[in-house]
Amino acid sequence: MTTTAIETSYKPKSKVTFGRILVYVLLTLGALIMIVPFIWMLSTSLKDQQQLFAWPPNWWPHPFVWANYTEVMTKVKFGLYGLNTLKITAVVTIGRLILCSMAGYGFARMKFPGKNFLFFLTLATMMISSQITIIPNFIIMRYLGLVDTHLGVILPQLADGFSIFLMRQFFLTFPYELEDAAKLDGCNPLMFYFRILIPNSKAILATLAVMTFQGVWNDFLWPLVMLTSPAKRTLSVGLSYLVGQYTTRWDLQMAGSVLTVLPILILFFLLQKYFVQSIKMTGLKG
Amino acid sequence: MEITRTLEPPPSFFQKMRRVLGKYFWGYFFVLPSLLIILLFKLIPLVIGFGISFTNWSLLSSPEFVGLANYAKLFTDPTTGKVFGNTFYYSFLSVPLNLALSLALAMALNQKIRGLAFFRTAYYIPVVAASVAVSAIWVWLLSDFGILNTFLTSIGFHSLNLLQNTKTALTAITLVDVWKNLGFNVVIFLAALQDVPDELRDAAKVDGANSRGIFKNITLPLITPAIFFTAVMGVIGSLQAFDLVYNMSMKHEGGPARATSTVGFYVWQNAFKYSKMGYAAAISFALMAILLVLTIIQWRMRRKWVYGEE
Amino acid sequence: MKQRVPFFVVSVVIVLAMLLGACATAAATEAPVASDATEAVVTEAAATEAVAAEPVTIKVVSFLTYSENAEGAESKVVAAFQAAHPEITVDFQLLPYADYYTSLKTWIAGGTAPDVASLDLSMLQEMAAAGSLADLNPMIKADGYDLTQYYQSTLDMFQNNGGQYGLPASYSNVVLYYNKNLFDAAGLPYPTDKMDWATFMDYNKKLTKDTNGDGNIEVFGTSRLWWPYYMLLTGATPFNADATKCTLTDQAAIDGFQAMVDLSLTDKVAPTANDLAAQDDWHMFEAGRIAMYPIGPWSITEFNDVIKDFDWDATTLPIGPTGKQVTFLFGNAYSVLSGSKQQQAAYEFLKFVTGPEGDQIRQDSGFEIAPIKAVAEGSFLKSMEGKKPANAKVFLDSAAFAESVPTHARWSEIADAISAQLDSALLGDITVPVAMQNACDTINPILAGN
Known part of the structure; x- marks a missing residue:
């Protein structure tokens, strides 16, 4: 096929x-x-x-x-929680795009002692259940005085093995000739990264952006334990309040889910053109 | 280039580091910011977690050092064997299936066809929907009055109680996992396919290569890094599967009769339901040991087939 | 590789030392704080006002009244407390029941434990056994607080080894609702509070019907209760009195669970797990598909709103196969955490929110039943006037034979072991005696402390 x-x-x-x-x-x-x-x-x-x-x-x-929609909007304070979630998600997404693409480039193209060991360490951090690390992480946040702050939710998510690995894999296939040419032109790696690598990697950056946005947007347990003030809550945590001790309001839960999914789908549509780009080019031959 | 000179930073700490590290400077420069975050918020908690695995910590009272007792218990606890078995089944079923389907889909969605935006979005919807909602819907759809059984009974078959049968429940949840995460890999493969330069394909076409040859000799090699990525991540993710098991099994019990309990689920049960954080950590590190071995094997083998690996 | 090993070992040792050290000091400081507070109560018992007059802040977390019918009721309770006790500032958080315990444990382990928490029965017993909760008895004694205003059974639920580890905030008894129209159609008399098991099963068989002849059952006689009920029904226990040996292989336990399995598997008068996946028993009853439905008072508000097509009432649960009548007792309590440095203020909070004033607000919002006798007997029945079930008194009457689920420090583990085996028995994969033998094989090591 x-x-x-x-x-x-x-x-x-x-x-x-x-x-x-x-x-x-x-x-x-x-x-x-x-x-x-x-x-x-x-x-x-x-x-x-x-x-x-x-x-x-x-x-x-x-x-x-x-009425389910209006009810869930008032019960869950969609405006406030949505704004909180947007803030956290946007910062993490931008942070990850920058930090992880840098690290991905470093791991894919640079030579330095301990490179494979450090990369493997990065991979290894993904191999342990978050249930085990969540309490140590919480304790670290308490020492840093970041419990009940959005910064505390954001910081640990700014870089992760998944994104670094993803970026590394895509930078592996980036044409070497471009890098050599840039070097000959006197570009240092930082300039190459900003002027050539990033502008030519829109597809994978868009992919990482959508994936990160989606993951952080739906993230539940970490914001739940970290954010204790009602005013700082995120959407996914707010929605869980529809689950009672004895009963769950599925009508509201589903209305809330639809409303939560929509922003991500909108983002997906907006970034769609980056995925479609290559099609336009091949289309020229048609 | 003019720009180079204007952007040259003034002599500073930055420059001193450059001198000390010499040709290795840029490598560290690019990876350190991320590694700092990972060290502080991923690695240190992991090491603390490893420490916890040698204690009997209940979260509620002070931990006591118990040596290797938690690890020894892995071999005597009858449930451990069951959950590891379930997890391997989950992984062996979902990873290849997801990989094959998503690659085929990405190839199909990388062409000039009508309704492309619709198709791409359709396949991505399950990825973005929250597990809680998705699980509730599938539990309903697989029930006696869901579409599957309505269809089966309408053509004269008995209805299948997939989720309430110890023999089929795990398979059903695994397939829902494939359904939910298919779009994730599709998007990665689409991005990879986009990176395949058209000139290469055109050149091959001029040289008289047929489409099969172009796929085998040009497209496929260039997306091997993405395939490698999805394979490694698929194994890591599926062996820690938790969400769907938690949400789709009745009363979050991993049943019926533990048929759907995975390692990730058992870790959660021990950590937060049974308050046996020490034992939960030991299970998790045992799984990590397996994952390390599997990943090292994949890593060693990558040079044989992954494009661009030195 | 050679360099990595020492680094790794060293870091593990350091972290372990830190971890153990930190926890040891935490434990050492915790105990004196608790006894200080107790002493303070004893010595300054007469001067409660003076103690309470110092400005203090207590942190309270609660999942109570999160039912959608009664949203925010608990916030009103806290507001009333604030009005009555301006000297105590309450930092109040209402949390979802889902993942409540996960959050609470994380905060306790992470060193940001609240002073007061709402707990359900099994959470409370587990935390009491772990020493995380303060025994309220010394404060109650010093204060002369009148406990007789509570239903005794609701207080008993929250005791452990003679200590009172929480004051009840709400409770529920399970009763039997019945669909009068289905009984009329079958020509059967309505069930009474003295219905025996044989009559119950006879009604069940007569009421269960495949009305359209498609091979699927449309109307069920009853539905199964949560499994511990069938153990209580025959007077069986999961383990012996000193919790050293699993007793589920005793005939009483096997008889009880056999009765449960028979309902779905043998007699097919109650929906199976498979039937329930399509429509749960709550909505089956609303849709007129269950004739006799065992359920608690949390159903009252919705059923009154939703059920229009048939008439219904309530009676007590039937007398069991061995002649014992029993109902479930569920309850939620407020507890003071043993690590709290504001035990006296926390205790004042407990007294108010579980006392007549707090209970009244909670009761008015329609959340379960008030453990304060005066509130339950006055307001609950009054609030039920003109509502269904007409026989609302049955909720209070059932208290006479109400029992709560057995408790153990590792109850959730024991319960899961039993539940997993009952799954297999209910599917017909194994017999009840085999299931109980398997369950005991898992439970005995747990009881032995492994």
Whole structure:
């Protein structure tokens, strides 16, 4: 299937071939499997308590209960919590893009003693459950006086093995010729990094941005234990307040989930053009 | 270049370091900021965690040193064998499946087709949705009145109680994991495919290479670093699987009858539910030992097939 | 590699030393603080006003009243306390029940423990056993606080080795709701408070129906309660009196759990885990799919709002197969942490928020039942006028035979071991005696301290 796909994209005219139809059919089927649960989420978020667990179940809410959205917005203080979450997420994302792309470049292209050991140490930090490190981390934050601050939530997330590893892998395939040419022009590595490497790595930076944004946006346990003041709470923590000792408001939970997912999907759409870039170029040949 | 001279920093600490470290200066310059964060907030907690694994800390009272007792218990605790078995199954099923599917999808989504933005977003939606919500939805969709069983009964089959059956529950949760994280790897592969220079492909085409040859000799080698990355991360991530097991098993018990309990889940249970932080740490470090071995093997083998590795 | 090993070993040793050292000093300072506070109470018992007059701040965390019906009620309780005790500043945090215990343990371990915390029964017992909670008895004695205003059973729940480790803030008894329309349709008399097990099972079989003949059951006679109920039902215990040996292989325990398994597996009168995945029993009852539903008072508000299609009432849970009648007693308490340096102020807070005034506010918001007799008997029944179940008194009557879940410092571990085996028994993979033997194989080492 994949080879057929490549082939068709290089044909001068996009002919309707069996392979192409197959790709469409498979892609559509797959996309359905991907979005059906999300449609259920949407439909649940528009039902009242009675419809929620109605039997037999209905895909189409009747009537539509838009009040779930207004209720969850007031109950969870979406404005305040959203702003807190945005602040934390934005700082971590920007921080990671800078720090981890730098480290990725260092690990991919530089030579220095202890490089492999340090890189492996970075990887090793991902191999232990966060349940084990969360309390030591909390104690460190207490010593630094950062408990109940957004900075305390942000700092430990500014760099992580995943992002460094990802950046390293992508900088490995960066054409060596460009680096040599830059050196000949008298560029030091910092200038090469800013002027050539970063502008030419938009796709992977966009990828890392989306992934980081998504992960930090949904992060739950760390902000939960770190932020004790209600005014500093994040969205995911706020949403967990809908889970009671005996009952859970699934209608509100789903409405909240839809509202939480939307910003990330919007970001994904915005960054879409960076993923599409190469398509435009290959498209020129069509 | 003119710019070089104007940007040259004045003699400073920065320059002194350059002189001392010589040609290694830039390497350290680029990696140190990240390493500092990692040292302080990842490595030190990890070392403290390692210390905890030699204690009987309950979180509520002071820890006492118990030597290797927690590690010895790994071999006598009947649940440990069960959860490690479950975890390997989880990993062996999800990693290859996710890799194969996401690579195929990325290839398909890297072409000029109609509705590209829609398809790409569709495959990414599960990644961004919160586990709690996604789990609740799948528990419902896999129930007697969910789409799967409604379809099966409508064509005359018995309904499958996937999540309430000790034989199938783990597989069901693993497949939901693949469903949820597929888009993650797709995005990585898409970024990798974008980095494959068109000139190389064009040149090959001029040389008379067919599409199969272009894929095998140009596209595939250039995305091997991304494949290596997803394979290593997939193993590390899946062997620590926790979220979906916690959220999809009834009452967060990792059941039925521990059928879906993974190592990550058992670590959580011991750490926070049973207040056996010392034992939880020991389990976690045992898993880390396995992960280290697996990663070192992958790391050693990378030079044989990953492009750009010296 | 050669360089790494010594560095690693050295750092581990240092960190370990730091860890143990820090904790040792913490423990050493904790104990005197607690006894100081107690002494202070004894010596200055007469001058409580004077002690309380010093401006202090206490940190309080709570998950109480987080039910969506009663949001914020606990904040009102705290506000009332602030009005009555301006000399004590309360730094109050209302937290979600989900992950509440995880956060609390992290804060205790991380050295930012609160002074007062709300706890449910099993959390409280675990923390009391670990020495994390202050015994309130010395302060209660010194103060002459009248405990008889509480239901005794609610106080008993929060005792451990003769110490009182919390004051009850709310409690719940489980009763049996029944759908009158389903009983009328089946031509059966409504269940009474003296219904025996045979009658209960007879009704169950007559009420369970596959109404449309598709092979799936639409209406169930009843639904299963949380498993410890079936142990209490036959008077069985998970372990012997001094908690040294697992006793689940005793006939009483096997009989109890067999009755539970029979409900779903053999007699098929209660929904299985699979049925519940599609629609849980709460919503099944709302939809008229369960005839007799065992549930607590937290259901009252929603059921009154939602159920329009049928008439329903409540009675006590049936008498068990061996002639014993029992119901579950759930409860939440407020406790003072043993590490608190403001024990007296914390105790004042406890007295107020679990006392008549605090209880009244909580009761008015419709959260469970007040442990203060006067509030429960006055306000609870009054608030139920015109609401269902008409027989609201049953919640109070059931207290006569209410028992709480057994407790143990490692109860959650023991409970999970039993629960996992019962899963297999309920699926029909193993028999009840085998399941109990397996459970005991896991539990005995736990009881032995391993």
